[in-house]
Amino acid sequence: MVDLGLTHLKIQSLGGLAGIVISHPHYYTTYVTWARHFKCPVYVSVEDISWMSRDTVSDINRHLIRENHVTILPGITAIKCGGHFPGSLVLHWTEDQGILFIADTIVTVPVGFLRLKSFQSETEKYYEHFREPCD
Numbered sequence: 001m002v003d004l005g006l007t008h009l010k011i012q013s014l015g016g017l018a019g020i021v022i023s024h025p026h027y028y029t030t031y032v033t034w035a036r037h038f039k040c041p042v043y044v045s046v047e048d049i050s051w052m053s054r055d056t057v058s059d060i061n062r063h064l065i066r067e068n069h070v071t072i073l074p075g076i077t078a079i080k081c082g083g084h085f086p087g088s089l090v091l092h093w094t095e096d097q098g099i100l101f102i103a104d105t106i107v108t109v110p111v112g113f114l115r116l117k118s119f120q121s122e123t124e125k126y127y128e129h130f131r132e133p134c135d
Contacts, residue, residue, distance in 0.1 A: 008037055019043060021078050023103035024085040025051035035060045043072060045080055045087025065089065081105050 011017060017038040022031055025048050035042045041061040044052070049064060065087070069079045075094040082088055088105040092098065 004033065004037060008034075011038070016040075019072055021072060021089060021091050023090065023101075023105050024048060024088045027103070028052055032057050032060055035062075043070075043078055043089075045085075045089055047080075047082075047087030048085050051085075 017034070017040045019041045020031060020035055020038075021043045022028060024045075028044070028051060031042050031044075036059065041063055043063045043065055046064040046066050065078055065080065067080070069077050071077050072091075077092045077094075078089050079092055080087060081090055084105050090103070090105050091101040093101070
């Protein structure tokens with residue numbers, strides 16, 4: 001049994017959950033507990049199904065996302081990006097100017113601040129050290 005702590009009370013006070021979209025396997029561990037508590041469907045990418053520890057759970061309405069994108073609710077779309085895992089998902093919410101929920105499917109890094117040529121030559125110098133013969 002998973003302890004939901006006080007989080008479930010806060011979620012319930014905000015109206016509960018209409019569905020759970022899981023971005024990738026790192027978050028598969030407690031989906032059954034949350035889906036049972038909120039009596040809502042769970043959406044996962046078919047490419048990542050082998051990572052699920054339970055093939056089927058009779059009282060959970062699990063949807064396998066096979067398309068590149070699928071509407072979960074009006075204005076809410078799951079988009080398959082791949083990368084982190086083959087079926088990694090992001091969630092696009094169109095309200096206001098739109099919000100993209102990325103979990104850790106997309107990671108931003110300050111690469112734009114580096115001069116690519118300079119970075120490449122520094123990297124080559126670093127690896128050159130490992131090519132030298134050992135005494």
